[in-house]
Amino acid sequence: MRSFTSSSESRGEPIATRPGFVRQTAADRPGIAQPVPERDIPERPWGSIWIGAVLLAVLLTGAWEWHWRAFGVTPSYRNSNGQWAQQRRRIDDGEGDALVLIGSSRTLFDMQLPAWKKVTGEQPIQLSLEGTSALPALQDLAADRKFHGRLLVGVTTSLFFTGFAYRGDAIRDWRKRTPTKRIGTWLSMHFIEPYFAFDDPDYALETVLARQPWWPVRAGTHPHVSVRKLSLSDYDRNTHMWPKVVTDAAYRALARSIWAQQWRDPPPPMLDTPAKRQALADQQIDLAVKAVKELRAHGARVIFVRQPVIGPYRAFEDQTEPVVTTWDVLLKRTGAPGLVFSDYPELRDFKPPEWSHLSHADAIRYTTLIAPMVERLFAQEPARLAASKDLKLR
Amino acid sequence: MVFNSLAFLAFFALVLGLHAMPFNWRTRKINLLVASYLFYMAWNPPFVILLWISTVVDWFAAQQLVHAERKASRRAWMLLSVVANLGMLGYFKYGHFLLQNFSDVVSVYGVHYVPPKWGIVLPVGISFYTFATLSYTLDVYLRRALPARKFLDYALFVTFFPHLVAGPIMRPTELVPQFEQERRATRRQLQFGLVLVLLGLFQKVVLADTFLSKAAEAVYDTRHAVGALDAWIGTLAFSGQIFCDFAGYSTIAIGVAMCLGFAMPDNFRFPYAAVGFSDFWRRWHITLSSWLRDYLYIPLGGNRHGRARTYLALMGTMLLGGLWHGANWTFVAWGGLHGLYLSIERSLRGRFAGYRPGPMALFALGMLTWMLVNVTWVFFRAKTFDKAWQVLTAMFGAHAGAKPILSTMLIAATLSIVAGIVAAHWWMRRRTLESVLLRVPAVALSMGMGLMAFLIVIAQGNGNAFIYFQF
Numbered sequence: 001m002r003s004f005t006s007s008s009e010s011r012g013e014p015i016a017t018r019p020g021f022v023r024q025t026a027a028d029r030p031g032i033a034q035p036v037p038e039r040d041i042p043e044r045p046w047g048s049i050w051i052g053a054v055l056l057a058v059l060l061t062g063a064w065e066w067h068w069r070a071f072g073v074t075p076s077y078r079n080s081n082g083q084w085a086q087q088r089r090r091i092d093d094g095e096g097d098a099l100v101l102i103g104s105s106r107t108l109f110d111m112q113l114p115a116w117k118k119v120t121g122e123q124p125i126q127l128s129l130e131g132t133s134a135l136p137a138l139q140d141l142a143a144d145r146k147f148h149g150r151l152l153v154g155v156t157t158s159l160f161f162t163g164f165a166y167r168g169d170a171i172r173d174w175r176k177r178t179p180t181k182r183i184g185t186w187l188s189m190h191f192i193e194p195y196f197a198f199d200d201p202d203y204a205l206e207t208v209l210a211r212q213p214w215w216p217v218r219a220g221t222h223p224h225v226s227v228r229k230l231s232l233s234d235y236d237r238n239t240h241m242w243p244k245v246v247t248d249a250a251y252r253a254l255a256r257s258i259w260a261q262q263w264r265d266p267p268p269p270m271l272d273t274p275a276k277r278q279a280l281a282d283q284q285i286d287l288a289v290k291a292v293k294e295l296r297a298h299g300a301r302v303i304f305v306r307q308p309v310i311g312p313y314r315a316f317e318d319q320t321e322p323v324v325t326t327w328d329v330l331l332k333r334t335g336a337p338g339l340v341f342s343d344y345p346e347l348r349d350f351k352p353p354e355w356s357h358l359s360h361a362d363a364i365r366y367t368t369l370i371a372p373m374v375e376r377l378f379a380q381e382p383a384r385l386a387a388s389k390d391l392k393l394r
Numbered sequence: 395m396v397f398n399s400l401a402f403l404a405f406f407a408l409v410l411g412l413h414a415m416p417f418n419w420r421t422r423k424i425n426l427l428v429a430s431y432l433f434y435m436a437w438n439p440p441f442v443i444l445l446w447i448s449t450v451v452d453w454f455a456a457q458q459l460v461h462a463e464r465k466a467s468r469r470a471w472m473l474l475s476v477v478a479n480l481g482m483l484g485y486f487k488y489g490h491f492l493l494q495n496f497s498d499v500v501s502v503y504g505v506h507y508v509p510p511k512w513g514i515v516l517p518v519g520i521s522f523y524t525f526a527t528l529s530y531t532l533d534v535y536l537r538r539a540l541p542a543r544k545f546l547d548y549a550l551f552v553t554f555f556p557h558l559v560a561g562p563i564m565r566p567t568e569l570v571p572q573f574e575q576e577r578r579a580t581r582r583q584l585q586f587g588l589v590l591v592l593l594g595l596f597q598k599v600v601l602a603d604t605f606l607s608k609a610a611e612a613v614y615d616t617r618h619a620v621g622a623l624d625a626w627i628g629t630l631a632f633s634g635q636i637f638c639d640f641a642g643y644s645t646i647a648i649g650v651a652m653c654l655g656f657a658m659p660d661n662f663r664f665p666y667a668a669v670g671f672s673d674f675w676r677r678w679h680i681t682l683s684s685w686l687r688d689y690l691y692i693p694l695g696g697n698r699h700g701r702a703r704t705y706l707a708l709m710g711t712m713l714l715g716g717l718w719h720g721a722n723w724t725f726v727a728w729g730g731l732h733g734l735y736l737s738i739e740r741s742l743r744g745r746f747a748g749y750r751p752g753p754m755a756l757f758a759l760g761m762l763t764w765m766l767v768n769v770t771w772v773f774f775r776a777k778t779f780d781k782a783w784q785v786l787t788a789m790f791g792a793h794a795g796a797k798p799i800l801s802t803m804l805i806a807a808t809l810s811i812v813a814g815i816v817a818a819h820w821w822m823r824r825r826t827l828e829s830v831l832l833r834v835p836a837v838a839l840s841m842g843m844g845l846m847a848f849l850i851v852i853a854q855g856n857g858n859a860f861i862y863f864q865f
Contacts, residue, residue: 023826025660026565026684027676031692033538033567034684037659039652040828046585049840056844061851080856180436183401192400204854206604210803218805220798 065198072244073197076232079108079130079239081167082185085174087125087237088140096146098125099378102137103154105130106307109231109357111152113238115367120375124152126237131166131227133159135284135291140171141300142291148299150378155306155330157321158262161281162271189235202229222265225258230357240360246353255354263316271320281326285333292334301381303374304331304338308347308366313355335388337377344373395436397591397646398599398855405433406650409555410584413654419576423546426554426654433555434519441517444482449552451478452527456534456541468535475531483524486516491721519559521718525685527552530566532689539567547573554656556647560640562661563681572656579655589843590649593827596846597642599855605811606635609804613785614775621796625788628800631808632775633768634815637666639861640679666767667819669751669760671735674767686715708740709733719774724782728773735766757820764816 026034077083091098101111101124108128117123127137134153141147158164165171192199201207207226217223228251233239244251271277292302306327309317321327331338341347346369352358358366395402409429413422435442452475459471484492493509500507530548533539542548551569552558579587613620613628620628644661651658661681668674675683694707709730716729751759769786776782788796822830831839 023660025663025676025680026688027663027680030684031688033533034565034659036568036571037657039648039657040826041582041586042828042831044831044839045836046582046589049836049843050585050588052837052840053843053847056841057847057851060844060848064848064852178437179439180395180399180401183404183436184399187400187404198852199854201854203852204604205600205849205852206608209807210801212803215802215806218798218800218802221801223801 061198065196068198068200068203072242072248073200073203073229074232075194075197076200077189077193077235077237078199078201079231079233079237080185080188081170081173082177082181083189083233083237084127084129084167084170085177085182086185087127088174090125091141091144091147091149095125095149097149098122099150099152100125100141100147101128101152101154102141103128103134103152103305103307104132104156104159105230106156106309106357107134107152107154107305108237108239109241110307110363110366111154111370112240112360112364112367113234113236115364116371119368119371123236126239128154129165129167129170130231131159131164132168133163133165133284135160135163135287136165136168136171138288138291138295138302142294145298147295149301151295151300151302152374153302153304153336155304155327156309157306157317157323157326161284161321161326162277163280163284200229224261224265227258228255230255230354240363241353241357243360245357246359252354259313259354259356263312277320278325281321282329285326285330288330289333292336296385301378302334302336303377303381304334304336305370305374306338306340306342308341308350308352308358309356310352311355335385337381337384339370339373339377395433397643397650398595398603401436405429405436406653410653414578420546423550423573427546427550430550430553430555430558434553434558437518438515444486444517444520445523445553448479448482448523448527449549451475452531452552453541453545453548456531459531460534460541472531472535476528479524479528483520486514486520488717488721489514522561522563523552523558525563525682526557526565529563529685529689533566542566542570543574554651556651556654556656557658560643560647561679561681562644562647562659563685564658565685568659569656577655579653583655584653587649587652587654589831590652591646592649592843592846592850594642594645594647594649595850597638597645600846600849600853601811601815602635602638602642603855604853605807606631606638609800609808610635610775612799612804614777614781616799618799619784619793619796620788620799621793622788622791623805624796624798624800625785625793627805627808629768629772629775629785629789630812631804633666633771634808634812636771636774636861637662637815664819664822666764666816667760667823668763668767669756670739670763671732671766672739674763675732675736682715682718686711686718690714704740705737708736712736722777724773724776724779727779727782728770731770731773735770760820 023038023040025037029035091100099122101107105128108126108130111124111126111128113123113126128134129137134155138151138153141151211225230242230245231239232242245255246252266272270280295302304327327338327340341350347366350358350362350366352362357363395405409426412425412429415422417425431442431445434445455471455475455478459468462468462471490509497507497509530542530551534541542551547570548566550573551564551566554564554569557564557569609631610628613624614632641662648658648660659681661679663677663680665674665677668677691707691711694710695703696707697704710733712729712733713726714729716725716727716732719725719728769789772786772789773782776785784793787793834842
């Protein structure tokens with residue numbers, strides 16, 4: 001190989017005064033073997049420049065962190081796809097007989113894993129995803145023969161029966177996570193997330209800028225306000241409501257106004273008539289029936305649960321997904337037991353601060369009450385299924 | 395492993411530490427080679443086998459062809475390298491595309507053929523390292539260079555992690571000599587290398603991912619028709635995004651290599667200040683355009699066989715250059731448009747040979763070039779011709795009643811950043827970054843770098859892959 005000498009630091013002519021294109025590239029040398037590239041290093045006090053830059057960056061980042069802590073934010077684990085994948089892998093790694101929770105944010109916030117463990121001795125695997133129907137996770141587990149445990153399926157009717165899956169990519173991609181992504185998740189969960197409050201998608205630069213009130217609303221657009229931070233997560237995805245939602249009335253009102261967009265704004269075209277909604281719900285039920293059948297085939301047991309919801313949110317869900325044509329049909333066709341908070345006097349009086357999720361204290365109380373009920377239903381399940389088979393045979 | 399990830403940060407710190415240890419030069423090179431393989435395997439470990447195949451085949455072919463005396467033998471060894479490399483590239487990158495097009499063609503003649511499901515993942519960076527290794531055997535074949543003396547130096551040239559997956563596409567004569575002699579980064583190289591890494595990260599994480607990608611995605615990923623303003627903003631956003639994404643990557647790669655004591659070539663030279671398309675291609679993705687020129691355009695005849703052959707060579711080079719970017723006819727259209735622009739420019743240059751534009755005319759021609767380049771980006775970004783046509787017609791007045799989709803913030807961010815990029819390119823048109831940094835007060839540099847680092851941190855980029863990884 002021809003040898004050329006690199007002249008990155010020893011050029012005769014100062015770089016500021018070189019005429020024309022001050023550094024030649026392959027574009028200037030057609031049809032020849034390209035020489036070792038030149039790289040100039042400007043003669044500057046880079047050491048002190050770096051010290052100043054690092055100091056400023058640390059100062060600004062510190063101020064940013066202080067700002068969000070003053071707002072009430074505390075460090076918490078990111079509810080990331082990587083964290084979800086980490087929990088999902090537990091089933092493949094020998095915990096196929098575990099109790100697994102799937103559903104949307106209500107199951108994520110309202111089921112407190114340590115409280116469950118305290119009552120039953122077993123800590124469930126939390127695989128619920130906010131804004132996401134339980135169906136994709138149900139199908140994912142149905143396709144996994146390693147899973148033969150118990151499955152609690154949280155049903156938020158406005159999500160489950162419309163098939164909405166805000167975090168569907170977490171389920172789609174968990175097996176495809178590259179070693180880099182897994183290392184990145186591990187590093188982030190050990191060195192960043194437990195220490196920095198600002199490291200939260202709700203306080204990312206673009207998100208913060210976009211929600212500033214000074215931006216005029218462009219004519220013809222209907223800005224949809226995204227859901228704000230509502231929760232804090234632990235290493236194992238045990239998640240509870242952020243105390244600010246309970247203690248700060250203005251923030252709570254904001255959270256409620258964001259939910260209210262669902263019934264104030266016009267529905268998307270695929271949901272704009274009751275007939276369309278019902279057709280979509282029937283489709284989801286068909287898929288759920290198939291998935292439950294597959295799960296039972298590899299020994300898993302399934303129950304469906306509806307967590308507390310109150311006020312206009314409940315009215316909206318009762319109206320758009322009527323129980324008789326959705327929930328009741330789901331239970332009947334899957335043959336799985338169902339548990340609805342409003343059917344039990346001890347569960348019906350919970351008051352979610354923003355209508356949809358329980359406060360941390362209430363979630364602990366609720367979990368303590370519901371865990372034995374759920375375990376009882378699971379325990380009765382084999383006998384119930386056998387009885388139902390007998391009935392069919394007769 | 396993407397540069398804008400925590401995993402890379404940890405990896406790079408370890409590599410830097412290891413490279414600074416008082417081992418002998420051979421051991422330090424082996425460390426770099428192993429690190430580079432780990433860097434590659436962090437995506438999909440089995441694909442490292444392809445890298446090994448490419449490395450071994452080209453090493454062997456070059457060794458053989460330099461000793462071959464007969465012309466036919468030399469050609470045979472060269473062809474072995476070309477077929478092996480392009481064969482792998484063709485199978486992994488264009489296999490499904492070819493079958494799909496075959497199916498479409500035979501269906502015209504009434505034959506119903508359904509291509510098998512193609513579940514093959516594209517090995518990251520295959521287009522880049524294929525071109526790098528090919529240039530090795532081709533340079534030896536064309537007697538431009540002798541083969542590397544040591545396999546380790548050659549293997550490290552192919553695999554060296556800063557350029558492995560998205561360039562700059564290195565030539566062996568640029569890198570192998572650097573591995574032949576012991577080198578250790580000086581303190582100044584380390585310090586300035588880190589400045590380049592910071593600048594590249596700012597371009598990628600803050601400008602491309604945080605501010606520009608959203609508008610481009612909103613316009614190009616919607617199924618609905620968009621209006622003129624949205625179409626223009628979406629396209630301008632993509633124009634800024636792809637520059638910041640790719641130039642950012644190249645800047646980081648150059649900085650990383652510099653921290654280790656190695657020099658890599660410029661890949662961009664302020665392309666949005668180009669006047670004309672030959673100027674654009676001397677400023678945009680320089681290592682690809684010069685590769686295509688040296689190993690495709692010139693062997694196809696270049697400008698040595700008359701006008702018609704020159705235009706054919708130009709068009710062929712640009713069409714293949716388009717296809718290199720991805721197995722989709724939209725990329726071919728993108729390359730074809732550039733080929734057409736270059737041909738028209740060549741014809742006009744012939745007709746107006748004595749014309750020397752004044753400053754205003756130069757700027758106007760530059761703006762015209764930039765606007766026409768933006769038109770080509772529509773085909774580059776759109777996934778289908780239907781979408782490209784929808785956006786393109788919208789840019790020129792169609793779909794006037796379409797519902798607006800972009801927010802004021804996205805419009806303002808796109809316009810200000812893209813205007814800033816174009817202005818900066820014009821100001822830097824005949825300068826280098828280094829020559830400008832010589833004149834900026836140290837305090838301003840400190841503050842600028844501190845602010846960039848802060849914005850990178852609070853942008854909370856989630857390790858989005860670089861656009862060029864998919865090629």
